[in-house]
Amino acid sequence: MLSRYCRRWVAAFALTCTVSAPSAWAGPDDDTLVVAFQREVVNLDYLYTTSQEHVILSDLTDDRLFDVDTQTNEISPMLATSYTYVDDTTIDVTLREGVHFHSGASFSADDVVYTYNWVLSPDSGTRASGTVSRWLERVEKLGPYQVRFHLKDVYPLALRDMARRIPIRRDGAYQVDGKDDRGAQALRPDGLGPYRVESFEPGQRAVLVRFDNYYAGSPKGRAAIGRIVARTIPDWGTQQAELMSGGVDWAYDMPLDVAQSMAASGRAVHQAGPSLRVSFVVLDAGGVAGPSSLTDLNVRRALNYAVNRKAIAEFLVGGVAQPLFTACHPAQFGCSQDVPHYAYDLNKAKSLLAEAGYKKSEPLELWAYRDRAVAEAVAADLSAAGVNVKLRYGQLASLDRARAEGKIRAYIGSWANGGTADTAMIARVHFGDTDRNLSRNPQVAQFVMDAERTNDKARRTDLYHQALQIIADQAYWIPLYTYSVNYLMSPVLDFPIPPDGLPRLYEARWKQP
Numbered sequence: 001m002l003s004r005y006c007r008r009w010v011a012a013f014a015l016t017c018t019v020s021a022p023s024a025w026a027g028p029d030d031d032t033l034v035v036a037f038q039r040e041v042v043n044l045d046y047l048y049t050t051s052q053e054h055v056i057l058s059d060l061t062d063d064r065l066f067d068v069d070t071q072t073n074e075i076s077p078m079l080a081t082s083y084t085y086v087d088d089t090t091i092d093v094t095l096r097e098g099v100h101f102h103s104g105a106s107f108s109a110d111d112v113v114y115t116y117n118w119v120l121s122p123d124s125g126t127r128a129s130g131t132v133s134r135w136l137e138r139v140e141k142l143g144p145y146q147v148r149f150h151l152k153d154v155y156p157l158a159l160r161d162m163a164r165r166i167p168i169r170r171d172g173a174y175q176v177d178g179k180d181d182r183g184a185q186a187l188r189p190d191g192l193g194p195y196r197v198e199s200f201e202p203g204q205r206a207v208l209v210r211f212d213n214y215y216a217g218s219p220k221g222r223a224a225i226g227r228i229v230a231r232t233i234p235d236w237g238t239q240q241a242e243l244m245s246g247g248v249d250w251a252y253d254m255p256l257d258v259a260q261s262m263a264a265s266g267r268a269v270h271q272a273g274p275s276l277r278v279s280f281v282v283l284d285a286g287g288v289a290g291p292s293s294l295t296d297l298n299v300r301r302a303l304n305y306a307v308n309r310k311a312i313a314e315f316l317v318g319g320v321a322q323p324l325f326t327a328c329h330p331a332q333f334g335c336s337q338d339v340p341h342y343a344y345d346l347n348k349a350k351s352l353l354a355e356a357g358y359k360k361s362e363p364l365e366l367w368a369y370r371d372r373a374v375a376e377a378v379a380a381d382l383s384a385a386g387v388n389v390k391l392r393y394g395q396l397a398s399l400d401r402a403r404a405e406g407k408i409r410a411y412i413g414s415w416a417n418g419g420t421a422d423t424a425m426i427a428r429v430h431f432g433d434t435d436r437n438l439s440r441n442p443q444v445a446q447f448v449m450d451a452e453r454t455n456d457k458a459r460r461t462d463l464y465h466q467a468l469q470i471i472a473d474q475a476y477w478i479p480l481y482t483y484s485v486n487y488l489m490s491p492v493l494d495f496p497i498p499p500d501g502l503p504r505l506y507e508a509r510w511k512q513p
Contacts (some may be wrong), residue, residue, distance in 0.1 A: 033228045051252075059220075250493060272484050
């Protein structure tokens with residue numbers, strides 16, 4: 001079985017041009033770190049964007065009230081200095097003094113109140129509005145450096161949402177000539193982060209320079225590198241050539257074969273790191289798309305036994321990828337591992353299909369939109385068990401539309417959890433009241449929602465455990481694997497590998513000669 005996966009490896013392609021090694025990497029010479037992104041960055045205002053590239057840049061140019069310690073998963077102050085729960089739905093936050101925006105304006109409570117009220121406004125249209133409006137009623141100024149958050153209900157992730165999703169904007173930042181302007185911060189946000197925007201060409205490059213007036217005491221610390229240039233280079237081959245020549249110092253999310261080829265050349269360093277992203281197959285256990293064999297528990301369990309997660313994680317994903325057996329990431333709070341596991345067992349899969357009276361004449365259309373080699377491997381495994389699989393590989397937009405219309409019986413999903421190590425981030429979306437929930441089990445949905453209505457950690461842990469037990473026992477998903485992120489970098493760059501898969505470029509520094 002493993003040899004079949006080994007044959008899926010594609011030999012790393014060779015560069016068609018001859019590149020001589022530079023005598024010295026350009027980065028340290030002019031203190032400029034050049035990073036490559038595959039996807040375009042068209043807007044620097046994270047309130048109006050969602051992709052990983054935008055998060056990376058926002059962490060450089062913006063700050064939030066709180067930070068999350070990636071080692072302990074604990075909340076720590078950033079623009080705030082402390083917080084107090086007045087009661088379960090009221091939080092008082094004391095703010096840091098002596099902080100300045102890149103424009104030179106002083107930071108105060110007015111900026112926090114303005115930012116959150118802008119996000120809550122139905123006219124703002126921010127991408128963060130849905131997240132915050134679920135739990136926040138309003139924000140009140142108590143003093144020049146103190147604010148009060150009034151929650152709609154008990155919500156244990158309030159501080160975490162403040163830490164990850166809401167960069168603070170200057171009071172009036174979205175008013176231009178007396179009118180609201182959603183794009184006012186798109187090209188050059190007036191941020192509070194360790195870097196300020198020097199120039200920005202949407203879809204091509206952003207140039208950031210170290211903000212010398214960045215406040216002392218930030219958990220980010222003072223940036224070591226003076227300038228960062230983020231370039232959009234969609235072609236992996238071009239990224240590889242640029243790394244070889246020294247035109248790019250850092251790239252991430254590289255295909256494994258490309259990363260290993262570069263490392264073998266000695267021109268770049270390859271490191272693999274963990275990610276909170278997970279991959280899984282969602283099965284139409286609730287019959288959302290109409291009657292099918294997937295409403296039979298034995299069939300769903302058979303499909304779980306049929307997929308060789310370990311081989312996929314080891315040979316197709318590589319790095320630090322691990323096989324997954326739960327409907328969440330093991331690093332997340334509340335992600336119980338004490339649930340039924342379905343180890344790879346082809347004979348068991350065939351036996352359960354026979355017991356269920358499965359008819360091979362019934363096709364199973366399996367949708368997928370990324371990681372094609374993995375999709376093909378899953379389809380091959382299911383076919384080997386006797387399932388009539390029709391792999392439908394296409395665009396995410398088409399999959400989302402078909403799922404919203406109730407036309408999908410099975411699809412391979414991927415979820416990054418918003419960089420948040422809490423089971424709520426995956427459970428509420430996939431087992432709550434959304435079209436992603438194809439199991440439609442009201443008991444599971446109740447457990448998930450109840451876990452978000454209590455600040456009691458022990459209670460939350462128990463509720464998620466009960467939900468995950470049912471999800472695994474009823475085989476609503478085929479959990480596949482945790483992702484591994486491939487980083488390539490100049491041999492003279494020191495870049496700490498993040499434990500959550502979110503690169504923090506402000507931590508990068510040049511190695512001492």
